Amino acid sequence: MSSSRFEGRETELNFRHADRWVSKGSAHVRGQVYYDGKLLSQSEFAARVDAIDSSAALQTFLAESNGFFVLVTTVADRVLIAADHVRSWPLFYGLGDQEVYISDDAQWVHERTGEPALDPIAGTEYLHTGFVSADRTLSPTVSQIQAGEVVEVDLSEATDPVTSSRYWKFELGNGNRQPSLKELDEYAVSATERLIEYADGRPILLGLSNGYDSRMIALLLYRLGYENVITYTHDLTAGYAKDEIDAAKSIADDLGFEHVTVNVDHANFREFYQSDAWDEFHEAVGYLGSLPDIGEIVMLRKLLSENEIDENAIQIRGHYLYPASARIPEYITKRNTISRDEFVQDIWEGHYNRWDTHSKEIFSSDPEEIKELRNNIHERIPVDIYQNSETEPNTKALNGYIAWLWQERVPKLLSIDYELDFTGLDKWWPLLDKEYSEFWTEVDYNLVLSGDLHKSYIEWLDTEIRGEDIDPITEFGGGGTGSYYQLKSVYEKAPPKLRKRIRRLYFRVSGYLYDDSYEEDPRYGLLSPETFDQYSLHRLNSKRSNWVALHIALLSSDGFIGFNETTEIDATVPER
Structure with missing residues (x-):
């Protein structure tokens, strides 16, 4: 923890994940950036930020950089907080009477800004979405940094010291480019080369499915000669069926990569909930801004415990910004x-x-x-x-x-952020690469939204490397039926008033309703079947429970979150 005082306000910093931060002068950085074609070390990154003399100069530097980072620095009597283009890690800030508090731990800021009652409207949004939108959190006195944002706190200003601006936005609809597969390949290769340089020989852990996105990363890593790759597939309900696991293993075998299947069951989640890890996880990762991903962490902990994987491994996901x-x-x-x-x-x-x-x-x-x-x-x-x-x-x-x-x-x-700190893993996500994302802003939006260019490129890449065509069912991510997608198309074209009815039919036809959701989803194993049945977790139909609501209900019943007035979250928790 560090602090500095100017006329007006004192700045107090606290980094719970201090081992991931590097400081130089008044600058504190987490993550790394590419600048002018070079990957800066954390120390070089911190030194460059420390030399910046204005908010405008910082925004120019960040706009010209690529990478995954978050930072805090002081320029004269102003504190600047900034995140990369996808907000890889959240930072939280709040004001006291004469202080500004900044931390990667929202609860720490909440406690130092008076620990007020949590916001019930934010709580309702949290239950509906799993997060609190914009810069808000469950705490009315705690804000969170946003993607591509620089927050400026004027320490000499008493009444309204906080301003913010975006140095980067992801926008579609303005481009008319219709690039060739070769042009797209150049950007995809460059993004993967940056991943490889960052990995520097360390093991890359790639969650691999039979779909397009993770397959694209695996193919490019193979093509560029990176051999230290471990692919994995899990069998959570939100994950993959047996035929998809077999297909992912076949891809890995063809590329010469080790493949691991992680079988996660109810007992793994029960053990996690009943151990000290449950409290330790939420205290370390936080929950005031968005709901942390327990499913991913229980799965990764089992993966790491059952396999000899270097503690410096990098976890990779196939998430991207452009089509959505x-x-x-x-x-x-x-x-x-x-x-x-x-x-x-x-x-x-x-x-x-x-x-x-x-x-x-x-x-x-x-x-x-x-x-x-x-x-x-x-x-x-x-x-x-x-x-x-x-x-x-x-x-x-x-x-x-x-x-x-x-x-x-x-x-x-x-994106999972501080969850990975809980496992010790690092991360770098090539399809969220800033330069690669910017390429898609120049493309005709019809090509982007249809996904045709994206799919055609990966099909071409797979044929070039493996000599095989992609199974058409994976065009939809491997999870839907013909009826499912016909209904989805009807739903999207329907007037708002008809969508509620269509949506219920949509879920019914697509197989999203189970006679016993507890048995279908091992994450519900946090509780015994008898205790689980006491919770009200209905989503779109009374036959399907809701994992997000269960997690929030447990945070409420275990005392992590609470409100001074009745909220909808109270309805999820059994009466005592």
Whole structure:
């Protein structure tokens, strides 16, 4: 922990994960960057940040850099906090009477800013999404850094010292480029070369499925001659069926990579919950900004315990920014304008779907809370949209959808951050590479949303290296049926008022309803079957329970989170 005082406010820093940080002068950095084509060491990165003399200069440096990082530095009487383009690790900040508190531990900031009651509206959003949107958290006095953002705290300003700006945004709809597969290949190879340079011979742990994205990374690593690769596939409900595990192993065998299957069962989660690791995990990783990924960590802990894997290994995922087409309504490409109501409804249906607000069988949200959440959706998106008009051109609405995915879903749901610290693993995610992501902003958005270019490239790559065509079923990620996708298409084209009914049919046809969800999902093994049945976790249908709601319910019943007034979260917890 360090502190510095200026006229007006004192800055107090606390890094719970201090071994991952490097400091130089007033600069503190985590992660590494490529600048001017060179991978800077953490020490070089910290020294360069320490030499920066203004917020504008920092933003220019970061805009010209590539990598995964978070940083804090002081310039004159201003503290600057910044994150990379996808917010690989969150930092939290809050103000006291005469202090500014900054930490990678939100609870530490919460305690030092008066430890106020948690925000019930933020709690309702947390239950519906698994995170709190924009720079907010469950605590009304704690803020979180956002993707591509620089936060500036003026230590000499008494009343309103915090300002922020974005040095980078992910936007589609403005490009008209129709690149060849060779052009795309150049960007994909460059991103993989940066991963290889960062890995520097260390083992790369790649979660491999029979789909496109992780396959692309495996193929490129093989093509570029990186041999120290361990692929793995797990059998969680949210993971892969046996035929997909066999297909992933076949890919790994063809490329000469070691492949490991991780079999996770109810007992693994029960052991985790009943051990000291449950409390230690939540205290180390945090939960005030977004819900940590227990499933991934239990799986990785088992992977590491059952296999001899170097402690310096790098975990790789196949997440990316550009298509996200499953979350973009299909009709947007066929309409000239999109109304505000349609836009909000699409975001709500696509992302606020962890809890069924209108179920007659369970506690229902206060309509005013839901109204406030819905009204604020477009205001929390970092693009100028629906400010002075009830309609927007389709390309502008598209950028609103994409901004939500980039700002909220990728950093807070898809990316795991301090969870990996709990396992000791490092990370570097090549398909989230900034230069690779920027390539897609120049491409005709119809090509991006359809995924045709992305799929064609990986099919070509697989044929070139393995001499095989990709099974067409993996075009949809290996999980859907023909009826599923026909209904999905109908749903996306339907008016908002019809979507509720179509959505229930959508889940029923696609096989998302189980007679016994407890048996289907080993994550529910945190509890015994008898205890599990006491929790109200309904999502879209009373026959399907909700893992996110269960995790939040346990945080509530175990005393991690609590509110001074009744919230919808209370409905998930059994009466005492």
